[in-house]
Amino acid sequence: MNAYVVGGAVRDDLLNLPCGDRDWVVVGATPEDMAARGFIPVGGDFPVFLHPRTKEEFALARTERKSGRGYKGFTFYTGTDVTLEDDLRRRDLTINAIARHADGTLVDPCGGVADLEARVLRHVGEAFSEDPVRLLRLARFAARFPDFSIAPETLALARQLVESGEVDALVAERVWQETAKGLMTERPGRMFEVLQHTGALSRVMPQLVFTPQVGEALRRAHEHGLPLASRYAILCHRSTDVVGLGATLRAPGECTAYAQLLREMLPQLDTDDPETALALIERCDVLRKPERFQDLLQACSCVRPFDAAAWRRRADAVRSVDAGAIARGCADRSRIPQAVRAARLLALQRAWRV
Template identity: 45%
Template sequence: MPDFQTYLVGGAVRDRLLGLPVQDRDWVVVGASPQALLDAGYLPVGKDFPVFLHPDTREEVALARTERKTAAGYHGFAFHAAPDVTLEQDLARRDLTINAMAEDAQGHFIDPYDGQRDIAQKTLRHVSPAFAEDPVRILRLARFAARFSDFTVAPETVSLMRAMVEAGEVDALVAERVWQELSRGLMEHKPSRMFEVLRECGALRKLLPEVEALFGVPQPEAHHPEIDTGIHLLMVLDQCALQHAPLTVRYACLCHDLGKGTTRPEEWPRHIAHETRSEKLARGVSERWKVPADCRELAELVAREHTHVHQSGGFTAEARLRLLERCDAWRRPERFAELLWACECDARGRLGLENRDYPQRARLAADLAVTQQVDLAAVSAAAMARGAQGPAIGAAVKAARLGALRSFTDERQP
């Protein structure tokens, strides 16, 4: 039998204590060297520090380790893993007390930093001053706030994060890690909390100044009873979560109104032509954080077209056809459906209007379905039989689609 001890650590212990399903299990081995694990049949997989696969379960097992800050940013650490590193030392390097607990093979909890107390008090608290050495932890904490939305952040932890921001630690974050944490936070059940926490500690103005600029900017109360554009954005993001929207839709909603933060105060509360500015700003955010193409494309489309979708109930058939054309709806029907989904979240992200019907989504989806039924091959063949070529064939297709849309519009008139 090996003379080392294995402990379940981190999120699995936390979620078990919270009564939540355990998704991933992380294990730490104490009292072993890399060679001892190799001799016991473990398979090495780690590059930056010793991580192994259990010979039977194939779950990842890490050697207990300590870490030392060597440079600014996320990568500036040196790790030390050896048989003399204790479990308490390994847990001390973790970010939050609720993530710094362990469970032994007999089911006993090891909780040197009072994680169970903070679970009971619903508090997110850093384990030690070493929290300040890794700026990714600001994003991780904000993400946990979005997951455990009834938890509050300890005042001393907020102060520490503010000091980190002021020291420029956030400036050293790499795009890939920022997007990884932002995207995961957007997918939590209350994403607004992530942005509230980032704003409270000053990190939002560093990471997403375009979003920070929305707070305090008024909108017409007749359409937006919540008035504040930043508050509206948070409500829209929470609507996305309530509707179980995918990441593409949630990211698009994050960017949909960015242009309102650039309107001059003398123009308030109106935001004429904010859509074009929002599209440009969304493109900049996506480039900065290396956002995947599907997310960035939908974000630009929603920023540009969401107002038109909202107003489409009063559009003629010609105007609705132009909207479908601009959205490339026939070639990209799935993306068009996500545009409509984002617009519904936008419309419902308003104070007192969270449950209002949004008929535009169903109507425009039906418009697309009707025009998709036009037999393009037959229309093109008939046009060519009349001697049409090039653009004239395209005009015939457009006319056929418009005819179908007009007939459909007449049919659904009361």
């Protein structure tokens, strides 16, 4: 069986970066051949198999032809006459169209090695403008490799995807998948800069308000190693319709919750009123989710300066109140909630003076 490591594993190895999962392309085999060797079929649109031992993905070499709208509008051919070069030429970017044989020999029909050396993101062929997912991936790779430029002709094809309406056929789940990956890159803001520059941002994320300041806050979030939900909240902090944006992207509920709370926190961080502070601490559910509040404070610090240490003391003061002891000492059970809240406010007021 002729199998070659392809795509990201080869690219990252050539860039001296840590390699994640390896993807393989198999040339000259049929699905029956793969099954006979114990490979487990998992592909939907085209034949993809899991190695019976390593669980790495092995896909039959394929070509594709545009047959409809969107990224699912393709007909695939996986005959045994499809060559490795045929398979590589249908990929998105030249840096992702490099294969490596078992003996280490590189197969590079699209000039990907040269583009890696030149630090250029370049499309493989004109078919780039047929698949809107390739625009998302271009933007994500621009964020992951911020020192790479984008070839002007590749940007032109990306704009064609917007002008032709192909980008409107993207499904929310795929947009979110690429967005989540982009947010965890070295320079997340560049993904949205590229989408904005090509005209795609307003089409795929119409509720998002993205500015250079948001991009800078996202850069700081990466430097501090913030988790996905915090970075998403920072991305959304200038957008008024956070719930609508989350629905458009099918973002996880945790991400939307972080985004809503961050927007509520930002204008109240400089309050000098303990009552207001307690209401915010309660709104953030600090008693049950203290880690989330710490995440949000870090996210806020990426957006604007404020006394984060003071807010940590205030949250600790509120959490230090023994609600159970207050309840046991309260003769009138109906007054327990008021008594507990009064004790928390008193503890907060004491922490305020520290």
